[in-house]
Amino acid sequence: MKVLDSPFARKLSAFVTLSEDDLRALSDLYGRRRKYPAGRDMSHEGQKNPVAYILAEGWVCSYKILPSGTRQIVDFQIPGDFLGLRSVLFRTSDHSVEPITRVEASEIIASDLLEAFAKRPRLAAAVLWAASRDEAMVVEHLVGLGRRDAPQRMGHFLLELGARLRLIGRGTKAGFDCPLSQYHLADALGLSSVHVNRVLRQLREDGLCTFRRGQVEFDDYDKLVEMAEFDRSYLDHDGPLLK
Amino acid sequence: MKVLDSPFARKLSAFVTLSEDDLRALSDLYGRRRKYPAGRDMSHEGQKNPVAYILAEGWVCSYKILPSGTRQIVDFQIPGDFLGLRSVLFRTSDHSVEPITRVEASEIIASDLLEAFAKRPRLAAAVLWAASRDEAMVVEHLVGLGRRDAPQRMGHFLLELGARLRLIGRGTKAGFDCPLSQYHLADALGLSSVHVNRVLRQLREDGLCTFRRGQVEFDDYDKLVEMAEFDRSYLDHDGPLLK
DNA sequence: AACCACGGCTAACATGGATCAGTCGGACGC
DNA sequence: GCGTCCGACTGATCCATGTTAGCCGTGGTT
Numbered sequence: 128m129k130v131l132d133s134p135f136a137r138k139l140s141a142f143v144t145l146s147e148d149d150l151r152a153l154s155d156l157y158g159r160r161r162k163y164p165a166g167r168d169m170s171h172e173g174q175k176n177p178v179a180y181i182l183a184e185g186w187v188c189s190y191k192i193l194p195s196g197t198r199q200i201v202d203f204q205i206p207g208d209f210l211g212l213r214s215v216l217f218r219t220s221d222h223s224v225e226p227i228t229r230v231e232a233s234e235i236i237a238s239d240l241l242e243a244f245a246k247r248p249r250l251a252a253a254v255l256w257a258a259s260r261d262e263a264m265v266v267e268h269l270v271g272l273g274r275r276d277a278p279q280r281m282g283h284f285l286l287e288l289g290a291r292l293r294l295i296g297r298g299t300k301a302g303f304d305c306p307l308s309q310y311h312l313a314d315a316l317g318l319s320s321v322h323v324n325r326v327l328r329q330l331r332e333d334g335l336c337t338f339r340r341g342q343v344e345f346d347d348y349d350k351l352v353e354m355a356e357f358d359r360s361y362l363d364h365d366g367p368l369l370k
Numbered sequence: 371m372k373v374l375d376s377p378f379a380r381k382l383s384a385f386v387t388l389s390e391d392d393l394r395a396l397s398d399l400y401g402r403r404r405k406y407p408a409g410r411d412m413s414h415e416g417q418k419n420p421v422a423y424i425l426a427e428g429w430v431c432s433y434k435i436l437p438s439g440t441r442q443i444v445d446f447q448i449p450g451d452f453l454g455l456r457s458v459l460f461r462t463s464d465h466s467v468e469p470i471t472r473v474e475a476s477e478i479i480a481s482d483l484l485e486a487f488a489k490r491p492r493l494a495a496a497v498l499w500a501a502s503r504d505e506a507m508v509v510e511h512l513v514g515l516g517r518r519d520a521p522q523r524m525g526h527f528l529l530e531l532g533a534r535l536r537l538i539g540r541g542t543k544a545g546f547d548c549p550l551s552q553y554h555l556a557d558a559l560g561l562s563s564v565h566v567n568r569v570l571r572q573l574r575e576d577g578l579c580t581f582r583r584g585q586v587e588f589d590d591y592d593k594l595v596e597m598a599e600f601d602r603s604y605l606d607h608d609g610p611l612l613k
Numbered sequence: 614a615a616c617c618a619c620g621g622c623t624a625a626c627a628t629g630g631a632t633c634a635g636t637c638g639g640a641c642g643c
Numbered sequence: 644g645c646g647t648c649c650g651a652c653t654g655a656t657c658c659a660t661g662t663t664a665g666c667c668g669t670g671g672t673t
Contacts, residue, residue, distance in 0.1 A: 191513050194599045199516040201509055213502055221506055221604055259456055263464055265508060266444055270434050272515035273442040273560030277630070308650065317516030319631055324652055339651095356437045361464055520660075551620065562661050567622055582621095 134207030134295040135181050141294055142363070143253040152247045157181070158234035163226045170211070171223040178234055180210040185230035186306055189222045190314065200315040202265060203227075203288070203307075207295045209235075212258060228306045263361045272317045275356075277326045280316045282355030285336060285343055290362055302336075302344035377450030377538040378424050384537055385606070386496040395490045399483065400424070400476040412467045413454070421477055423453040428473035429549055432465045433557065443558040445508060446470075446531070446550075450538045452478075455501060471549045506604045515560045518599075520569045523559045525598030528579060528586055533605055545579075545587035 136153060139145060145153070160183065163169055172191065182204050189210075190200040201222060204210055210224065210232060244251035264287070271280045288305070292298035309327070313320040331337045335351045337344045345351060379396060382388060388396070403426065406412055412430065425447050432453075433443040444465060447453055453467065453475060487494035507530070514523045531548070535541035552570070556563040574580045578594045580587045588594060 191509075193513070193517055195517075197517050199513040201512060213505065221509070262456065262505065262508075265505075265512060266434075266464070269444060269508065269512040269515060270436070270442040272512060274436055274438075274440045309652090310650080320650090321632080321653085322630055325630090328652085552622090553620080563620090564623085564662080565660055568660090571622085 133183065134205075134297075135183075136207075137295050138207040139253040139257060142256055143249060145249060145253060149247050149250050149253075152243050152250055156233075156235060156239055156243055158236055158239070160231060160233050163230040163232070165226050165228050165230070167226070169224045169226060169230075172221060179212050179237065179240075180232035180234055182206050182208050182210055183231045183233055185232075186227040187224055187230055188227055188311065188315070189224050191222050198314050199317065200311065202261070202268070203311075203315070205288075205291060205295065206297070209254075209257065209261070227311065260362065267361050268315075277316070277318055277322060278329060279355050280318075281312070281323070281326050281330065282335065282351050283357050284312070284316060285338070285345075286352060286355060286357045286359075287362070289343070289345065290359055300345060300348050302342060304341060305338065305343045306341055376426065377448075377540075378426075379450075380538050381450040382493075382496040382500060385499055386492060388492060388496060392490050392493045392496075395486050395493055399478060399486055403474060403476050406469045406473040406475070408469050408471050408473070410469070412469060412473075422455050422480065422483075423475035423477055425449050425451050425453055426474045426476055428475075429470040430467055430473055431470055431554065431558070432467050434465050441557050442560065443554065445504070445511070446554075446558070448531075448534060448538070449540070452497075452500065452504070470554065503605065510604050520559070520561055520565060521572060522598050523561075524555070524566070524569050524573065525578065525594050526600050527555070527559060528581070528588075529595060529598060529600045529602075530605070532586065532588065533602055543588060543591050545585060547584060548581065548586045549584055 136145070136150060139153075161180075163185075165185075169187065184206055186203060186205055187210065188200045188203045190198050192198045240254075244254070267283075267287070271283055275283065289298050289300075289303055292303045293300075297303060309323045310320050312318075313323045316323070318326070327338050330351075331346075334346050335354060336346050351357075379388070379393060382396075404423075406428075408428075427449055430447045430453065431443045432445050432447070433441050435441045483497075487497070510526075510530070514526055518526065532541050532543070532546055535546045536543075540546060552566045553563050555561075556566045559566070561569070570581050573594075574589075577589050578597060579589050594600075
């Protein structure tokens with residue numbers, strides 16, 4: 128039961144049915160578990176020989192800093208998400224990672240991962256599915272930055288986060304706990320923190336959703352979906368072809 | 371020699387040394403070669419059972435249409451690039467593909483690909499490297515949309531395209547042929563076509579680069595690199611760990 | 614030859630969001 | 644208890660970019 132209850136197993140199980148053996152192989156994967164305090168970077172751009180993790184507890188963000196000093200957050204990772212899956216295949220990490228809260232993460236050894244894939248194809252399929260979903264999220268994020276205005280971006284972002292959290296049992300259609308500051312939102316959505324504040328007030332006054340003191344509440348879920356043009360199909364595309 | 375001269379082989383060879391046998395396995399991969407006229411979509415979002423291709427000739431773009439009718443181009447593919455590598459693993463294609471010029475593409479059968487990977491690890495490494503580079507480009511694109519202004523975005527985009535084309539022998543530091551319309555640029559860079567025109571004029575008047583009649587000329591490469599804060603390390607990261 | 618469609622190009626005007634310059638309240642250190 | 648720091652919050656102003664409404668040249672069609 129312990130494994131099944133981990134956010135990672137919950138997420139994968141939502142889309143590929145995993146057997147007892149699959150789950151056991153999954154739990155064998157976890158290497159040493161490490162804790163990181165909030166705030167200090169876990170890795171930064173250009174670092175050599177990086178490690179991959181599965182997030183067990185806490186939130187982190189992956190970002191890039193531009194020469195001008197501004198930053199762009201590419202993605203947030205929540206419990207159950209992979210961290211640095213790509214940078215373990217290639218020698219150089221191409222972005223920095225900052226823990227937003229206190230974090231617990233399990234190290235993943237690349238060779239163990241490949242071995243488990245060879246033995247348990249369904250597990251490989253599930254992990255690939257997760258990686259592909261992450262990529263789809265980045266693309267959707269890109270589309271938002273290019274073609275959505277600030278309120279839509281904000282609404283879309285909160286709805287996506289909510290959907291991801293529900294998958295691991297940390298949120299409902301009513302809302303979720305959210306440790307992000309308005310600066311995090313600004314750096315993710317390509318806005319200034321000042322404007323983030325204005326947009327949040329707007330959403331609150333329009334009765335769409337309320338973000339206050341680390342809590343997101345969806346005041347009118349359907350109306351928010353409509354305003355943000357949120358189409359969640361990119362989050363739960365069909366599983367991989369291999370049965 | 372024929373295989374070695376294909377844009378795909380040139381691109382891969384630039385980063386992973388491939389043996390004669392690797393190259394032979396590569397040429398076996400190519401399935402039926404198909405031609406598509408410019409303009410009509412090759413595939414659209416939501417399509418089932420899509421196919422993967424390697425582009426042999428011509429340019430295409432992958433894009434998403436928003437409910438409002440605007441579109442965001444996620445990426446351009448040029449000869450040697452994969453097309454729909456991810457959508458072959460998953461049942462649904464999550465974006466549309468439009469040929470910009472007349473296109474020739476070779477169909478890739480998923481099972482052939484996996485088989486080739488099993489037999490020729492270096493080939494697998496090379497293809498993975500290419501996929502990873504594509505992902506890094508999407509991330510860089512996202513950062514640009516979030517945190518760079520229009521002239522920087524434009525400069526960055528043209529420099530990146532130039533670097534990619536040089537890799538397959540279709541451009542130099544002096545410039546390259548470019549079949550994109552200003553509308554394509556607008557949809558890729560998240561701008562209006564009017565503003566694209568303004569920005570291009572600006573770059574020309576500043577002596578940085580000239581885009582006219584299907585030709586990009588870098589008038590002052592180094593100054594353009596500096597203005598756009600172009601750091602090409604994301605394009606040629608080290609190869610994968612597996613030797 | 615006349616027509617039309619399309620892409621490049623431009624000016625005038627409108628506006629979303631950035632920037633600047635703060636206030637305020639709560640948490641924390643001493 | 645007092646400073647200090649951080650994040651939320653706000654108003655005033657400015658500017659980058661969008662929008663609207665065209666013109667022009669070219670190439671294709673009838």
